[in-house]
Amino acid sequence: MKTNPMTDELFAYVSQHSPAPHPILNDIVEETQERSDRMMQISQDQGRFMHLMTKICGAQRAVEVGCFTGYSAVCMASALPDGACLYSLDINEETSRIAQRFFDEAELSDKIELMVAPALQSLETLLKAHGPDSFDLAFIDADKVNYPHYYEACLSLLRPGGVLIADNVLWGGSIVDESNQEDSTIALRAFNEKVFNDDRVSSTMLHIADGLYLVVKN
Numbered sequence: 001m002k003t004n005p006m007t008d009e010l011f012a013y014v015s016q017h018s019p020a021p022h023p024i025l026n027d028i029v030e031e032t033q034e035r036s037d038r039m040m041q042i043s044q045d046q047g048r049f050m051h052l053m054t055k056i057c058g059a060q061r062a063v064e065v066g067c068f069t070g071y072s073a074v075c076m077a078s079a080l081p082d083g084a085c086l087y088s089l090d091i092n093e094e095t096s097r098i099a100q101r102f103f104d105e106a107e108l109s110d111k112i113e114l115m116v117a118p119a120l121q122s123l124e125t126l127l128k129a130h131g132p133d134s135f136d137l138a139f140i141d142a143d144k145v146n147y148p149h150y151y152e153a154c155l156s157l158l159r160p161g162g163v164l165i166a167d168n169v170l171w172g173g174s175i176v177d178e179s180n181q182e183d184s185t186i187a188l189r190a191f192n193e194k195v196f197n198d199d200r201v202s203s204t205m206l207h208i209a210d211g212l213y214l215v216v217k218n
Contacts, residue, residue, distance in 0.1 A: 019048075021051035021078045022106055022108075024074060024105055024106040025047065025074060025075070027102065028070055028071045029044070031098070032069045042072050043210075045208060045209060046072075046208055047075040048075070049212070050075045050076050051075045051079045053137070053214075054076045057137055059076075059084060060085075061130070061135045062076060062084075062085070062087070062135060063087045063088075063089065063123070063154065063157060064088050064141065065142045065154070066089070066090060066139075066142035067096060067114065068092075068095050068099070068141075069095050069099050070099030070100075070102045072141065073086060073108075074102065074108060076139065077112045078106070078108060086111060086112050087115055087122070088114050088115065089115050089117075089123070089142075090116060090119075091116065092116075093116055096114055099114060119142055120146070120150070120153060123150070123153035123157070127153070132157065133157075133158065133159040133160065135159065136158070137164075137165075139164075139165045140164070140165070141168065143184075144183075144184035147187060148187070148190065148194055151166070151194070151195070155201070155217060158217045160217055160218065161216065163215065163216055164201075164213075164215040164216075165215070166212065167209070167211075168188070168210045169188060169191070169192055171188050175188055192213065199218075201215045201218055202216045202218060
């Protein structure tokens with residue numbers, strides 16, 4: 001049996017019954033909507049899911065690959081306990097400055113460390129600093145061609161029982177359109193097959209926003 005179709009009315013009902021993780025999120029949405037690359041921001045329902053997953057797994061140390069203007073980082077960091085840290089990775093200096101401003105305004109700067117550099121380089125830095133099996137949660141939402149590389153690096157960081165979430169795994173529906181042979185689409189198809197066949201993890205694909213792969217390290 002399929003799930004109910006998400007009509008506008010149902011989506012509004014769900015949103016009305018799902019508290020926002022932090023009031024600053026409205027400001028992030030408003031400012032980001034003025035940008036030509038606004039589609040890079042995660043959806044509000046996905047943000048609420050990320051917030052709860054951070055709480056559920058009791059994260060003390062988390063990493064996200066892809067910060068953009070800070071929406072997902074605020075959702076995750078606002079669920080962290082005192083003394084915990086989210087390492088937010090991005091290569092874009094301009095959007096990282098915007099994100100940092102929102103972190104400061106949200107009074108979450110003590111829980112978020114923004115690392116502006118190529119993500120694979122930053123992930124290697126974290127592995128050297130903290131060692132393997134030292135993170136509780138990882139979120140991947142960056143350039144799709146590198147998803148398999150980000151996945152392997154994050155899996156090394158995660159402890160057994162740690163959670164990894166990958167965004168955009170349905171890629172606007174193009175994932176099942178065989179006529180679409182763009183590099184990002186091909187990479188995501190390969191990534192999805194890789195996760196599905198990986199016996200190091202337990203996983204399920206969720207039809208939330210543009211598709212999430214929810215993965216637990218065995």
